[in-house]
Amino acid sequence: MTTRDPQAPGLAALAGLIADETRAACLLALLDGRAWTAGELARHAGVAASTLSEHLSKLVAGGLLAEERQGRHRYVRLAGTRVAQLVEDLAAQVTPAARRPHTLREAGAGSAMARGRTCYDHLAGRLGIAVTDALTARGLLQQETGFALTDASLEWFGSVGIGLERGGRRPLARACLDWTERRPHLAGVAGAALCRHTLDAGWCVRIGSERAVKVTPSGERALSELLGIAEGALR
Template identity: 50%
Template sequence: MTNFVSGNSLAEVAALIGDPARANILQALADGRALTAGELAWHAGVSAQTTSGHLAKLADAQLIALEKQGRHRYFRLASPQVAEAMEALMLVAANGPKRHRPTGPRDEAMRTARTCYDHLAGRLAVALADRLSARQFIILSDGAAAITEDGYRFFSDFGLDLDGGKSTRPLCRTCLDWSERRSHLAGRLGAALCQRSLDLGWIKRGKDSRAVTFTPKGIAGFRETFGISMP
């Protein structure tokens, strides 16, 4: 059962995210991967001791979760909803007052293709949603999405397993893209498309960024399979 959220509860979570170091930590984890405290200290730009305090606060608020593997400790986002909240906040921030900051290659890479927790975002993801809709493999309407019978056949032929088992996660839904101001695909379909692209070697994750890069095989694959031309 979902708890009723009071203004005080909302303010507490907002205050946690509002700290720049903690916001950078959550951003670093927004691609769904688990990172060590040392890696997160680098992303946060603060000392290891300070990072430890931030991680404790985020864990207490159930925004992040701790995973242990032997002597190693890793941190990841507690749920896809935290990543969605960060993406929504990025959209709000992008629409806010303009602040001068030189645009660099990393900005363009993030806008071209990136991960949003476990699904794709950026121009690539929006183009995917457009092409799948145009070919009537999915139906997009007022922020919702559904897969057609032709779509199920296409995704099966592409190697996707969309059987959710006991998962209560939506099969197909949309997520508003902060950089494109349009919707990309999330849910189990979005996650499956992202993972299949990684498995095929079409895209590669970045080391220090959510941006993903295209391989020559991927450029050809997206063009031939989906009719998408990417740089």
């Protein structure tokens, strides 16, 4: 008589889906929160389009990716926030390989990603940590027993014009371990809303083809006025 946990086969299948370098590269790329074409992902992963198509089909069938077709193009994105959280949490457990960049462009891209980037739908890197620290210092976020917004924070988000979609299964605030800073940054509903607002308001702009973002001059002023983050600190 077996006592094996009935979830074991499913967990093994899920791990098997991720345990492939090409598929892992696709999942990490899609942490930018956008939909990519199969061709874009193939070039990013450095494999043939036919090979990438097989990998995408497995990820879609396994529930990790969602797809849609527009004309000749096949677009894929992460299937939702729970998948993004899974990928983020796993990636944070991996120590980045210590290798020297081969080109100035590669070095610049790595520096930009560390300075500021999107982590699926919230801010990460030094930018994400700076915002998280500023919210905490102002009593808008507490971290003692896990991330949680304070009453003052709810008022602050409203005053800034950032709406929070409450009532769903996703927590208002969640700690997400930053893989470059090795400290948690703000995720959850509040993290996503804040990230979306910074992009919509022009406080941050995306740069390059990766997840990197940079703070604009107007963003520096806004973050300084609203959170006390020194202008120039995130350049």
